[in-house]
Amino acid sequence: MTRAPGPTDAAETVIRTRGLTKTFGPKTAVDRLDLDIARGTIHGFLGPNGCGKTTAIRMLTGLLTPSAGEVEVLGLTMPRDAEALKYRIGYMTQSFSLYGDMTVRENLDFMSRVFGLKRKAALARIDELLETYHLTDLADQMSGKMSGGQRQRLGLACAVLNKPDLLFLDEPTSAVDPESRRDFWEQLFDLCEAGTTILVTTHFMDEAERCHSISILELGKKRAEGSPAELMERMGTNVLEVSGPDLRTLRKTLTALPEVRSAAQLGTRLRVLVTKQIADPEAWFRALPESQSVQQVARVRPNLEDVFVTNTGVSAPDATGTPEARP
Numbered sequence: 001m002t003r004a005p006g007p008t009d010a011a012e013t014v015i016r017t018r019g020l021t022k023t024f025g026p027k028t029a030v031d032r033l034d035l036d037i038a039r040g041t042i043h044g045f046l047g048p049n050g051c052g053k054t055t056a057i058r059m060l061t062g063l064l065t066p067s068a069g070e071v072e073v074l075g076l077t078m079p080r081d082a083e084a085l086k087y088r089i090g091y092m093t094q095s096f097s098l099y100g101d102m103t104v105r106e107n108l109d110f111m112s113r114v115f116g117l118k119r120k121a122a123l124a125r126i127d128e129l130l131e132t133y134h135l136t137d138l139a140d141q142m143s144g145k146m147s148g149g150q151r152q153r154l155g156l157a158c159a160v161l162n163k164p165d166l167l168f169l170d171e172p173t174s175a176v177d178p179e180s181r182r183d184f185w186e187q188l189f190d191l192c193e194a195g196t197t198i199l200v201t202t203h204f205m206d207e208a209e210r211c212h213s214i215s216i217l218e219l220g221k222k223r224a225e226g227s228p229a230e231l232m233e234r235m236g237t238n239v240l241e242v243s244g245p246d247l248r249t250l251r252k253t254l255t256a257l258p259e260v261r262s263a264a265q266l267g268t269r270l271r272v273l274v275t276k277q278i279a280d281p282e283a284w285f286r287a288l289p290e291s292q293s294v295q296q297v298a299r300v301r302p303n304l305e306d307v308f309v310t311n312t313g314v315s316a317p318d319a320t321g322t323p324e325a326r327p
């Protein structure tokens with residue numbers, strides 16, 4: 001599922017932040033975030049609710065003033081140059097709102113006026129987008145009557161009306177079925193191939209796995225960064241899959257061991273993350289008294305969820321390698 005890296009010019013950084021921080025009273029929503037995102041790539045912010053994804057995007061788009069740190073986007077300094085940036089980016093917010101009592105075409109037309117597109121160019125662009133996003137047959141339908149997948153396609157069409165160099169998508173596929181999600185990602189890769197850089201937030205692992213690179217965020221901090229393949233390679237744990245009777249009790253025992261980062265049940269198996277300090281995790285497991293009843297133990301390839309679990313929560317290292325405890 002992982003896509004090959006596709007930067008058109010890996011040397012060109014379109015988003016650069018240093019020490020980017022936002023506090024709301026005593027709460028630190030984004031904590032000293034350093035980012036370097038290359039042109040023509042899809043970068044994902046992966047993290048649980050409340051980890052600071054939206055706050056970070058709002059600072060990158062110039063909508064929110066940072067409490068500290070530097071932000072440069074498409075060579076412009078935020079929030080100072082926010083007005084100039086506005087015409088070069090697209091932003092599909094988490095709760096993007098369409099005008100339900102306007103037709104699909106009217107929504108696009110309205111957005112084209114917001115962007116100040118000239119009429120003739122706007123009409124041609126709207127027809128092009130209706131076609132690209134399979135909305136031509138729905139053009140005269142009230143947008144309030146659309147399905148989740150159709151609404152999302154219209155949201156994306158609105159966000160790319162002005163042919164942005166950079167597209168921000170905040171949890172764009174939360175409300176759509178897996179097939180619509182797949183189609184949506186194909187459309188993102190088309191945009192990417194045409195030169196658009198995309199920053200997308202998600203808490204879906206399968207979605208993060210499609211990105212060229214991801215940052216794993218927790219409590220406003222970047223816990224890890226890299227391509228999904230690199231992150232799996234660098235992971236500080238090995239993965240065992242274990243099957244046998246009474247997996248609930250076994251899980252409880254295993255999670256109390258200092259060598260075990262996590263144990264989670266998947267149907268009839270336990271997926272156990274064992275620290276890499278154990279050189280031979282299968283032999284180590286077989287030597288445990290608790291393993292007597294276990295029928296099968298096998299070392300398996302890590303997935304992105306394993307990476308996520310390894311890099312978040314109590315005792316996860318922060319991006320500088322310092323172990324931190326969840327407050």
Ligand SMILES: Nc1ncnc2c1ncn2[C@@H]1O[C@H](COP(=O)(O)OP(=O)(O)OP(=O)(O)O)[C@@H](O)[C@H]1O
Pocket residue numbers: 024027028029047048049050051052053054055056094
């Ligand atoms: N305007 C605000 N005032 C006070 N606290 C805020 C404000 N905006 C965000 N926060 C807090 O900052 C933290 C990060 O919020 P943010 O919305 O950026 O997270 P998120 O990762 O986008 O979460 P979600 O997936 O739920 O959208 C949260 O604890 C949130 O309550």
